Amino acid sequence: VKSKKEYNLREALCWLLPIVIGVLMGITAFVVDIGIEWVVTFRYERTKDKIYANSSSIALPLFIFVSTSAAFTCVAGGLVAFVEPLAAGSGIPEVKTYLNGVRMKNLLHIKTLVAKLCGIMFSIGAGLIAGKEGPFVHGGAIVGSGVSAMASKALGWRINGKYANLFRNDVDHREFTAIGTAAGVATAFGAPIGGALFTIEEGCSFYSTFVFWRCFIATCSGVLTLHALVEARHTTFDVSEAKLGNHRDFGLYSDGDANYGEAFWYYVWEFPVFVIVGILGGLMGALFIHLNVKITMWRRKHIPVDKRNRRFYEVVAIAVLTSIILFSFAKASPCRTLPENAAIEEKFNEEEAELSGEDTVKEGRHMYFPRLWCEEGKYSVYGQLLMVPLSEALRMIVHLGETVDCTTTGCQSEIFPSASLFVFLVVIYLLMTLTYGVSAPTGLFVPSLAVGAAMGHLVGQILQNSVGADKITINMHTYSILGAAASLGGATRMTLSIAVLVMETTGAMQLIVPIMLVIFISKIVGDFFNEGIYDTHIHIRGAPLLEESGLSSSHRMITEKVSIGDVAKKELVVLPSKIQVRSLVEILKNCSHNSFPIVNGAEKSKMVIEGSISRVVLYKMLEHRLGLYNNASTAEGGEEEASGVMSEDLDTKYVLPKDQRRRRNLQNKLEPRIDGEPLHLDLLEFELNQENFLESHVYVDMTPFMQQNPFVLSPDTSLSRAYHLFRTMGLRYLLVGHAQPVVSGIITRKDLTEEHIKISIGKKVRRRMKSKA
Amino acid sequence: VKSKKEYNLREALCWLLPIVIGVLMGITAFVVDIGIEWVVTFRYERTKDKIYANSSSIALPLFIFVSTSAAFTCVAGGLVAFVEPLAAGSGIPEVKTYLNGVRMKNLLHIKTLVAKLCGIMFSIGAGLIAGKEGPFVHGGAIVGSGVSAMASKALGWRINGKYANLFRNDVDHREFTAIGTAAGVATAFGAPIGGALFTIEEGCSFYSTFVFWRCFIATCSGVLTLHALVEARHTTFDVSEAKLGNHRDFGLYSDGDANYGEAFWYYVWEFPVFVIVGILGGLMGALFIHLNVKITMWRRKHIPVDKRNRRFYEVVAIAVLTSIILFSFAKASPCRTLPENAAIEEKFNEEEAELSGEDTVKEGRHMYFPRLWCEEGKYSVYGQLLMVPLSEALRMIVHLGETVDCTTTGCQSEIFPSASLFVFLVVIYLLMTLTYGVSAPTGLFVPSLAVGAAMGHLVGQILQNSVGADKITINMHTYSILGAAASLGGATRMTLSIAVLVMETTGAMQLIVPIMLVIFISKIVGDFFNEGIYDTHIHIRGAPLLEESGLSSSHRMITEKVSIGDVAKKELVVLPSKIQVRSLVEILKNCSHNSFPIVNGAEKSKMVIEGSISRVVLYKMLEHRLGLYNNASTAEGGEEEASGVMSEDLDTKYVLPKDQRRRRNLQNKLEPRIDGEPLHLDLLEFELNQENFLESHVYVDMTPFMQQNPFVLSPDTSLSRAYHLFRTMGLRYLLVGHAQPVVSGIITRKDLTEEHIKISIGKKVRRRMKSKA
Incomplete structure (x- = not known):
């Protein structure tokens, strides 16, 4: 059972970690800004020096202009092509997809962060037609993710305290990633409100005032940190006399004298x-x-x-082309x-x-x-x-x-x-x-x-x-x-x-x-x-992004008129609550589903839903040999009518808690944080085999570990309702069941994309046409 | 079936109506502002005139100061006490409650609007310590509500076209009311962003980007309308040369010369x-x-x-007191x-x-x-x-x-x-x-x-x-x-x-x-x-407001640890799908529930949920004599095993459509818009009796009219999940059922308030103590 103390600590961290994220992003932005300033100044000053030195010369300044561009691009392009391909582009589409609930490997690794932020300095230095803002969004997401998980695989750093995994679950992790995004936008633009709104508008399908506030705390502390650092750097005299609050990235020149009242008007x-x-x-x-x-x-x-080399050559070619074009126009x-x-x-x-x-x-x-x-x-x-x-x-x-x-x-x-x-x-x-x-x-x-x-x-x-x-x-x-x-x-x-x-x-x-x-x-x-x-x-x-429904009339029409029964996948892999270990391993090897419904009753028409279990929990169960028991009575070929008692002769490392709360708690701890690496199934199988757990009498009982109340909707529920549930509850799947809760299908995010809906409708129509013919 | 055209019209109106709401609020704000200016100037100028006329006089200016205050308060207080009590105060708590999903009679009537906005002019004119902003929130809500419903009962005005009831359902009506609120705040403060955010933060438990955008359209058009009108009023020369954009209610003086860059700073x-x-x-x-x-x-x-008179005297007394105190301090x-x-x-x-x-x-x-x-x-x-x-x-x-x-x-x-x-x-x-x-x-x-x-x-x-x-x-x-x-x-x-x-x-x-x-x-x-x-x-x-969960650690702890089975009401009134008309009338008379689950099976342990039906739909069914049929075979005392065919000998005014979509559509039309007046049940009973529908062989079949997939959650679902569903899905109730969907309780908004949860826990503990003793 979670203690009162744990809830309070959680509460405090919910508000403190955004400040940490903001400050880190502020410092990051400060460093990156200096880096950009340095490379940019280097390139343009060198070029102009040559022009001013001899006003008829073209070849030498052109060479410098192009070669510096090519050199800088080699760094930026190399980081992407050979270090981390996910550092390419702005990263906003990827982050948006992730926040919508789709997992992407390596997206939030610190390696990506370094590649992205170093890369963007040199992209801009090279004169590529690019801005730093998108990459900052991605960078912020990585920082938010790392801070909330209090771990970084790449750095080999991981806090392992009692409370370190407070935020290592899907929902919290996504929220903190979103908060990081907001801090990224805010520090890139120096815009605290805009940063928070960006995340709400573009990032979150799971809006809540709670998240919004924390976003805003992160953006405010980020912008304040950045501006205080900038002041500290530029103020030759006492920083305590530096007036804060009037930095604006694309703001008026000489902001202190700017007459905002007269700067803009319209009739x-x-x-x-x-x-x-x-x-x-x-x-x-x-x-x-x-x-x-x-x-x-x-x-x-x-x-x-x-094709990493081709990608690398392409970006260098584009940088060279850009430089030559800009230089030519300036000359002409x-x-x-x-x-x-x-x-x-x-x-x-x-x-x-x-x-x-x-x-x-x-x-x-x-x-x-x-x-x-x-x-x-x-x-x-x-x-x-x-x-x-x-x-x-x-x-x-x-x-x-x-x-x-x-x-x-x-x-x-x-x-x-x-x-x-x-x-x-x-x-x-x-x-x-x-x-x-x-x-x-x-x-x-x-x-x-x-x-x-x-x-x-x-x-x-x-x-x-x-x-x-x-x-x-x-x-x-x-x-x-x-x-x-x-x-x-x-x-x-x-x-x-x-x-x-x-x-x-x-x-x-x-x-x-x-x-x-x-x-x-x-x-x-x-x-x-x-x-x-x-x-x-x-x-x-091809990522299955769920846009907000109701934004286009055609989409709304479809989701209101189609029932989820029409789009649900009928071929689903279900597990009995008790199964041979070796069968389970086979299923895990052959089926890549992320979650499995657990049913009782073997016939398809009578599968009563008992719960659902996710793939990662199954892995963890096998890894720790949890829930294994000896079902000697039904040695080979027997059905799953297991006795349900834990046998003594098996080396069960854990005693399962009896009451539901403690079991849930155990399950929480078993759940690794998102993007956790998949275990090596082959290795696991080998180990299990060594310890004779793959013999036919060894069963595993998943009852204590399953999620007991998965959402089950009737097949004629309208799609728009399912859609709304997916977005607001942050679901990954919905089970479809008849009034007598017998499983008839499973619905995943992909089944809700517009294309899939249309295909499903098409199929339905064809089926009807056939049956009439 | 809704047509493509209807969806497109709906789409267009979703974006156009916010503009209408904004413009109306802009005009309203303009008029109210002039009114306030007039009464305020009248009072202060008259008073100061007397002071400057004879600098030793106290009695005369005091009399004028106090009597104008009392007179203005009589108007403001009278409007509230004798015309519409809901016009009192700021209206923000009431609007917030309403947007959270609780119905309040008369809250959104045009009478309330007039009383509120006229009242606020005189409240401020009377020198009461009050501002116009809260009342504008309420006023905006009423305008938004009226525009979306395209009807006003008080004005006897109602558009009755084919598409006029497009937004006369709960969800749309709430969204437009929220949009009106935003426009109200925005025009009161001249703050388009703040207005939209106000509604999101304070008003909506049902945030979506779609609503946010429309709020912002309403606030922008409102503020623009207001400022253009203000310019048109003050510009003696050509309005086409008036520079817009620099109105700020509590902004710098002489905005045109204001040096914003130097106006504010901090270290x-x-x-x-x-x-x-x-x-x-x-x-x-x-x-x-x-x-x-x-x-x-x-x-x-x-x-x-x-006690209307007492309320009236109180506010006048407070106004007089306020005037005397302020005057005394000024004199001293x-x-x-x-x-x-x-x-x-x-x-x-x-x-x-x-x-x-x-x-x-x-x-x-x-x-x-x-x-x-x-x-x-x-x-x-x-x-x-x-x-x-x-x-x-x-x-x-x-x-x-x-x-x-x-x-x-x-x-x-x-x-x-x-x-x-x-x-x-x-x-x-x-x-x-x-x-x-x-x-x-x-x-x-x-x-x-x-x-x-x-x-x-x-x-x-x-x-x-x-x-x-x-x-x-x-x-x-x-x-x-x-x-x-x-x-x-x-x-x-x-x-x-x-x-x-x-x-x-x-x-x-x-x-x-x-x-x-x-x-x-x-x-x-x-x-x-x-x-x-x-x-x-x-x-x-005592309104059952559902705050966002997760905002306080203690609340989160409670909602995560308590299952909905613990807080659900066990005594629920269920209906069979077919019932004697006279029994139904009796039930409606004796039970004030707003919604009834429909079950089959009479025994309590075997009530399988078929759907649910709301009180208003039942009223409408009876009013239009829908679904009535003659169940002659089981004349008196018989059970509900009805034949299910529509009998010919009854004057059924409508033929029920056979397919589900059209039935749903009919049901949509039956549903009156929110705050619709309750029918007079006694009158209805009299009519039904006149037409012999209350005889024992006349039954009503609710199957075609019921909502077929009410949310049914298992009793051991955690409260936090139910909470989240209530807020994001805009539910009014949740059914609780066992895995075999047999009804065991119903949960309403009130059951989710913190007090009720605590009471339920207390009861549970006491029960356990007893059973142990």
């Missing part, structure tokens, strides 16, 4: 234009998914996951006079002071208006957006205009000529489509936001020109942010969480209503063509 | 002080609840709900020289220009520094906070300091002397405790935030003094906001939603992490003493 009459931005975002997202699916299909055929860029504007001048002076030295000024090394190959006093228009890290380009498109004094109308269009935005949009969009799915850690959020921001900015410029700059000043920041939100919404089909994420990272609290509007419109438009990128990739892999 | 070393603020907030909340419970108990004894207030500060001077000049005329300047009618009875150049220190509407006082405490240029240290303490804050804190706190629960619409949010802000500001001043103003400037806005959040958290014990609400209404996005911290601490501290104010009031009323 009522702009709403139709916002609708257009939403539609464009939806179309961009749908097209991206469509093209990416084609590429993914091609990839699966020609560069499958098991038109030059433009530096904007003559008081605010920008002022900005420059600051930077010059920072960069220290007259040389840099002469070289035109303005942070936001790089000279590159242009003559003095001019800057490279394409280079401004293409020869910088992607997240910096996003930030510029959204916010650079604010350095300009906008009382003079039309000033904002001074910053980015439409041509520059258009080139950026097309080039990054195509490269992003090509890149997502390669063998390197790559997040989709930043690329998607960046192309969206460019799109929104273009729409804003078109509107401003058609309205007339002398009449009314519309806000380019608003359009950039709305475009970014629409594009991300079109690609991911998430809604509330990305609205809040965009709001939090940009500081655009005033825009929450239009942000929501464009995201909804882009979702509606996108859903007309295909599913979101994550779900698409999950389906390509 | 790492302040966190221990934040913890103290959290603890104080928790203690304040717990004490408030403790005192309020005492008062409520006294009130139930001496001023019960059915010390005077203080107007702060000499460039920023404030500037502020004054603007105001003076607005107020127009030299006279007002001479009278010292500064909006934020009222002269009242003081000599020229001075202002009334207590009057500043006590002679203004409560929401304005809150806004001042939080933000007034920002008008002061804070580069000179310590300037912030110029605004509010500690004495003034302390008087405000104590007076409003006590009046709030007295007021909550009177017979008038009163919200708790604003009073709780206001006293909290004063508390936080005081803590900040103490800290600033002990640190030394010359060393470092700490931010008083931060402390005010944290204090407000802690106080509200301590009173309501909500967490995430109020954190976001406070952030959204004040614009303090930088403070989200410390806000969350203080709210959590105040919740932990408060929970140590008692439950939140809403849950306390729900429990006082």
